[in-house]
Amino acid sequence: MTFAFKDLPEIDLTKLNAIAKQAGAEILTVYNLSSENMKVTQKEDQSPLTVADSLSHDVIFKSLSALTPHIPIISEEGKDIPYGTRKNWEYFWCVDPLDGTKEFIKHNGEFTVNIALIYKNTPVLGIIYVPVTGELYYGGINIGSWKETPDGVIKQLHAEVNSVNWTAVGSRSHASPEETAILSQYPVTETITAGSSLKFCLIAEGKAHIYYRHGPTMEWDTAAGQAIAVFSGATMTTPDGESFMYNKVSLLNGGFLCKVK
Numbered sequence: 001m002t003f004a005f006k007d008l009p010e011i012d013l014t015k016l017n018a019i020a021k022q023a024g025a026e027i028l029t030v031y032n033l034s035s036e037n038m039k040v041t042q043k044e045d046q047s048p049l050t051v052a053d054s055l056s057h058d059v060i061f062k063s064l065s066a067l068t069p070h071i072p073i074i075s076e077e078g079k080d081i082p083y084g085t086r087k088n089w090e091y092f093w094c095v096d097p098l099d100g101t102k103e104f105i106k107h108n109g110e111f112t113v114n115i116a117l118i119y120k121n122t123p124v125l126g127i128i129y130v131p132v133t134g135e136l137y138y139g140g141i142n143i144g145s146w147k148e149t150p151d152g153v154i155k156q157l158h159a160e161v162n163s164v165n166w167t168a169v170g171s172r173s174h175a176s177p178e179e180t181a182i183l184s185q186y187p188v189t190e191t192i193t194a195g196s197s198l199k200f201c202l203i204a205e206g207k208a209h210i211y212y213r214h215g216p217t218m219e220w221d222t223a224a225g226q227a228i229a230v231f232s233g234a235t236m237t238t239p240d241g242e243s244f245m246y247n248k249v250s251l252l253n254g255g256f257l258c259k260v261k
């Protein structure tokens, strides 16, 4: 499958997906070490960093630059790019080489590799790879959303609409009490938790119906998941129903609401 959009040269999705899988393989070389051998350091914002974050970043940065030399890259583990340099970018890749570092360190498998293509202020393509299960999710404008399992089977994803019993999905490590108040406005009968952008994948798969996030995230935490959820038929907005924007002056996101229609 190829991704074609406006004036952009076509992108071979098999090659793009292979980059996410290769990054996932690098992550697993660290994940499979014993905890004594896994070095965890703190970043400036006190969030944890492992060697796996850097290995994954290196693979993605090198391979994406070769695949689409004309598209710049913003990565959680890359250099900070000043707003003045990026504000007029028409397209850019927004990458989280290892989303869910806390889940990675806790060894519960709920971490992902996120790669998204932003056009102007909106994700138009997203890839999420789950290294531990080998599951790959991708979704794009004009192509819909898809899941590939390690046996090579590819299925189209559809958010579940018209359900009267909603399952809410929230963060495993960063839940906040304000979330309960918003969720009470919807027909939520069950609540589950998941790490990283897996929450968006659960909505795209029809296994959850709403993900409200009150606390902070970064653009690379949400971009790929937003594409996969939206192109499976869900919506993603600010809590007030406004467009959820990317390439902001600060890459720090405010709250958001991702839900079925």
Ligand SMILES: Nc1ncnc2c1ncn2[C@@H]1O[C@H](COP(=O)(O)O)[C@@H](OP(=O)(O)O)[C@H]1O
Pocket (backbone or CB within 6 Å): 047, 076, 096, 098, 099, 100, 101, 102, 170, 171, 172, 173, 174, 194, 195, 196, 197, 216, 217, 218, 221, 252
């Ligand atoms: N105080 C904070 N500021 C910014 N982002 C935060 C944050 N606390 C958590 N996050 C974001 O939430 C992500 C994890 O989400 P979740 O709890 O849903 O799994 C983290 O991704 P990383 O693990 O890639 O750093 C991090 O970017």
Ligand SMILES: [Mg+2]
Pocket (backbone or CB within 6 Å): 096, 098, 099, 100, 220, 221
């Ligand atoms: Mg992240």
